[in-house]
Amino acid sequence: xxxxxxxxxxxxxxxxxxxxxxxxxxxxxxxxxxxxxxxxxxxxxxxxxxxxxxxxxxxxxxxxxxxxxxxxxxxxxxxxxxxxxxxxxxxxxxxxxxxxxxxxxxxxxxxxxxxxxxxxxxxxxxxxxxxxxxxxxxxxxxxxxxxxxxxxxxxxxxxxxxxxxxxxxxxxxxxxxxxxxxxxxxxxxxxxxxxxxxxxxxxxxxxxxxxxxxxxxxxxxxxxxxxxxxxxxxxxxxxxxxxxxxxxxxxxxxxxxxxxxxxxxxxxxxxxxxxxxxxxxxxxxxxxxx
Numbered sequence: 001x002x003x004x005x006x007x008x009x010x011x012x013x014x015x016x017x018x019x020x021x022x023x024x025x026x027x028x029x030x031x032x033x034x035x036x037x038x039x040x041x042x043x044x045x046x047x048x049x050x051x052x053x054x055x056x057x058x059x060x061x062x063x064x065x066x067x068x069x070x071x072x073x074x075x076x077x078x079x080x081x082x083x084x085x086x087x088x089x090x091x092x093x094x095x096x097x098x099x100x101x102x103x104x105x106x107x108x109x110x111x112x113x114x115x116x117x118x119x120x121x122x123x124x125x126x127x128x129x130x131x132x133x134x135x136x137x138x139x140x141x142x143x144x145x146x147x148x149x150x151x152x153x154x155x156x157x158x159x160x161x162x163x164x165x166x167x168x169x170x171x172x173x174x175x176x177x178x179x180x181x182x183x184x185x186x187x188x189x190x191x192x193x194x195x196x197x198x199x200x201x202x203x204x205x206x207x208x209x210x211x212x213x214x215x216x217x218x219x220x221x222x223x224x225x226x227x228x229x230x231x232x233x234x235x236x237x238x239x240x241x242x243x244x245x246x247x248x249x250x251x252x253x254x255x256x257x258x259x260x261x262x263x264x265x266x267x268x269x270x271x272x273x274x275x276x277x278x279x280x281x282x283x284x285x286x287x288x289x290x
Contacts, residue, residue: 022131023048025123029137035225036143036172039109044121044135046102048128052078055099056124059106061117061139070120074106108139113172116141144226145171148202150219152232158210158239166202166219166230175221177202182216209236 025046034040042059055078062070076083076097085093094107104121122134145168154162168175179199198205202221206213218231 023123023125023128024132025121025135026132027121027135027137031138031140033140033142034111036111036113036141038111039107040111040115040139042106042108042119042121042137042139044104044123044137046104046123048102048123048125050125050128052099052125052128054078054126057095057097057099057104058122058124059095059104059119060122061115061119063117064138068117073119076104111139111141113141113143115139116172141172142223142225143170143172145175145221145223145228147228148175148177148219148221148230150217150230150232152234156209156234157237160209161205161207162209164204164206164217164219164232164234166204166221168221168228171221171223171225173223175223178220178222179204180218180220182218211236211238 023046025044027042027044032040032042056075057078058075059073060070061073062068071088072086073089074083074085074093074095076095078097078099083095083097085095089108092109094109096105096107097103104123106119106121108115116139118136118138120134120136124133148166148168151165152162153165154160156162164179166177166179177199202219204217204219214234214236216231216233218229220227220229222228
């Protein structure tokens with residue numbers, strides 16, 4: 001019985017020792033974050049049970065969707081000191097490998113949204129194939145929101161329902177949107193939003209509009225990188241106004257269109273009159289209520 005226990009303890013000891021001595025590839029960061037257009041440097045380290053006479057180190061990437069295929073980026077061969085970069089990554093990838101010190105670095109320049117993937121570092125050393133031979137990390141590419149475009153869907157006539165739309169073409173993480181209505185009260189700028197409105201994403205729905213619905217509206221598009229805004233000046237026409245059945249389609253930053261009877265225009269000079277400085281540059285938010 002004592003002999004069996006000693007053999008069991010010895011077996012466990014050998015198993016633990018074997019696990020310690022097996023190859024181990026490690027990436028210290030679970031996620032790397034970088035701005036679009038910048039460079040990203042991913043680093044993996046590895047420990048081997050032997051002094052490598054031959055080693056093959058590779059970096060590959062796969063998208064975050066289940067059906068995405070893994071793509072090989074670069075492979076380094078030791079001791080030949082040869083590095084093969086796939087054509088799709090030519091002129092954008094630099095790999096530095098120090099096999100004896102157990103380090104492999106991948107530098108990716110001019111990062112795009114398409115580089116937002118899961119990256120794998122894999123180390124193959126003949127004679128040391130037990131343990132963990134690969135490690136992964138996620139490269140998250142952040143992108144500032146682009147300047148949003150404001151518009152109108154519907155007939156701008158008293159008693160009608162309309163939608164104010166706001167959309168940024170670019171932005172990662174995807175932007176969130178917030179609509180506000182502005183007016184001057186006792187010399188101060190105050191936010192006001194009627195009870196008969198709903199917000200859904202970048203769409204502000206206005207119901208049973210009237211002259212009281214008229215005013216300056218501002219949409220802010222935001223992600224953790226930047227906030228940008230667009231504005232439009234809305235004038236609701238009486239239901240008996242000639243030509244008021246024309247469909248409105250104003251776009252922020254451009255003329256509202258010359259359709260007869262549609263008195264909707266993007267805030268330009270009117271902004272300056274109402275807000276003092278109607279031009280909200282990208283990256284700024286409208287003044288907070290006091």
